[in-house]
Amino acid sequence: MRALFASPPSQRLHNLVPLAWALRSAGHEAQIAAGSADVDAVNRTGLVAVAADDTDALVEYAGLWNPDVVIWDPCSPAGAVAARSAGVVSVRMRGILDHVTPAEVEPADADATVDSTPPTLRTLLASGPQLPIRYLPYGGPAVVPSWLRRKPRRPRVYVSLTDAGTISPELFDALEDLEIEAICAIAVDLVPPETDLPSNVRLVDPVPLTAILPTCAAVVHDGVALASAAAYGVPQLVLGAGAGRKGTPLAKQLHHILTDPAPRAEADRLREEISAMPSPRDVVPDLVRLARRGAGALGRAS
Template identity: 45%
Template sequence: MRVLFTVASDAGRLHNLVPMIWALRTAGHDVKVAGRPDFTPVINRTGSIAVEVGAPGDPAWLADASAVAELTEFAEVWRPDVVIADDRAPAGAVAAKATGAASVRVVGPAGPSVQTSDGVATDMTLDCLPPSLRQPGGENGLIRYIPYTGPAVVPGWLRRKSRRDRVLLATTDPAVCAATFDAVSGLDIEVVWAGTPDSAGPGARIPANVRVVDTAPAPAVLPTCSAVVHDGAADIAFAALAYGLPQLAVSTRELPQLVRDIAETGAGAVVELPAADLGERINALVADESLRAGAARLSAEIEAMPKPLDLVPALAALAAACA
C-alpha cells in the first residue's frame, strides 16, 4: 500500500503524525510525506521521505493553489492508495479526490481547524481527543496520542533521581517565567525549565530550586516528573495527559479551550496572571490527590484508544474499498 501524508509547515503537527508514519512503514507500506520546500528538512529529521510541493510561504496551512496543483500532479504519477492529511493541510483531500485515493483527515491535540478545502469530503477522520474531552455525538475515529518531539538525547542530569517532586515548567513567555519563579521560591519541589537566564525576562530572579537546562525533551523528562506547568500549548498539555501528570496552564491572556476543558475534567487547572495564589496552585499539583486521580483517568482513556499500528488494517480496508 502506498500512503501519502500531507502536513503544514508546523513541527508540532508533523510530530503528531510521526507515530502513524512509523506504524505504516513498520507494517511494510511505502510512505512519503509532502510539505513545503522550506519544511522538508524537518520532515527528513523524522526519518521520512519528503516530497516538495508548493512554494515557501504560509506555515499555518497547506491549501494554496500551487500546493494543491503540485500535490495532485505528484499523486497522479505516484498513485497513492491513501492520502492522510493533517487538519491544516486540506490540499491532501483535494489530491485524493482527484486521483481516486482514500482520504483520511487527522485532527491533532489542538482540535479541528476551519476547513479551506472547498468542501471536499474525506473518507475517514481520526481524532486523538480522549472521550472525556470530545463533544457528544462525534463520529470521528479514535487514534491514541503518542508524544513525539523530534530527535532528543536524555540529558546527563536525568540519570540522578530527584530528591523532591519534579515539576516541568514549559514556557518561553517571560511573564509566565517570572511569575512562576517568584511563586515556587521556597516550595519543596524541583522545577526544571529549558531556557537561559536572559530569556526569563528583565529582572527575573531564578530561585535555587529551579534547574535551568539547555533542553528538556518531554518524552525524556516527563516520566520523571510529578506535574507540569505550561503556558497553554496543546502539545505539552497532551503530553502531560499521556503521562498521567496533573497540569497548570498559566498565561497573561485567555487560555485555549483545550486546557480549560482539561481543567473541567479535574486533571488540572488554569490561571490568568497576575495571580496572588500561584504558589498554592503549583503546590497543589503535587499535593492534591484529586488532581492526580483526574490526570490518571485521562491517561487511562488515552491508553485505551487504538494505537497507530492497530489502525493499519482499517486503512488498508479503506484503500481497498475506494479502489
C-alpha cells in the same frame, strides 16, 4: 498500499509519525509532504519527505505518485484537496489540540477521521468512520542530558514556555515557594530582566518530553505538552498569555496540582483512557480496508 501524509509547517508533524511508521512496519509505503523548509525535519524522522510548498504542488505530486490514501493534518487542508483531485481516500488526523483550538478552516470532506483524542475530551463532530488511535509521544531525534539520569531528590516540575506573555516574575516567585525541583525550558532572553532565579530553578534547553515527563510530578506549559502529559498521566497546568496576572494566583494553582489528589486522579484517568485506545499498528488494517473500498464507495465524489 501507498499513504501520502500532508503535514503543516510545525511540530504537528510529530503527530503523524507514529502512524506513518506503523504503515511502514506493516509493509506499506508512506511519504510525508511538507514545505521545503521542513523536509529536513521529515527526514530526521527516518521517513521519506516530499517538498510541496503549496496546494498545487501537493496535488501534482499526488497525481504522479498515485497514493491509495491521503492522510492530512487539519492545519494542512491541502491534503484534502489532493485526495479529492486524485480520487483517493481522504483521511483527517486530529489530536487533542484540534479539540482545544480548532483550525479556522477545516475541510469537511474527509472519508474518515483518525483521532488520538481521548473520547471524553472530544468536542468536534466528524462525518464518516471514526478511527480512534492511541497517542504515542514523539518529539523527533533527541539526546537525554546527563543530569536527567539521576532520580530527583524533590518532586520535579517541568516548565516549558515559549511565549513571553506567559512568563512573569510571579512565575518564578511561585516556583520558589514550593519544595520542588523546577526544570525550566525557557529561553534566557524571555526571562524578565528584573527576575531573580530561585535556587530551586534550573534553566535548560528543551528536554525530550519522552525522557523527562515520566520523572515529573507536574508540568507547566503553554500547550506544547498537552497530549504528552496526558499520555504519561502527569498533572498539568496550561498557561495562556498573561497567566499569573489575574484570577487565581499562580502559586495557588501550582500548589493545587502538586498537592490536591483531584488533578492526580484526573491525570491517571486520562492515561488509562489513552492506554486503552488502539495502537497505530491496530489502525493500519482499518486504513487498508478504507483504501480498498475507495473514495467513491465511501460516498464522496472523486
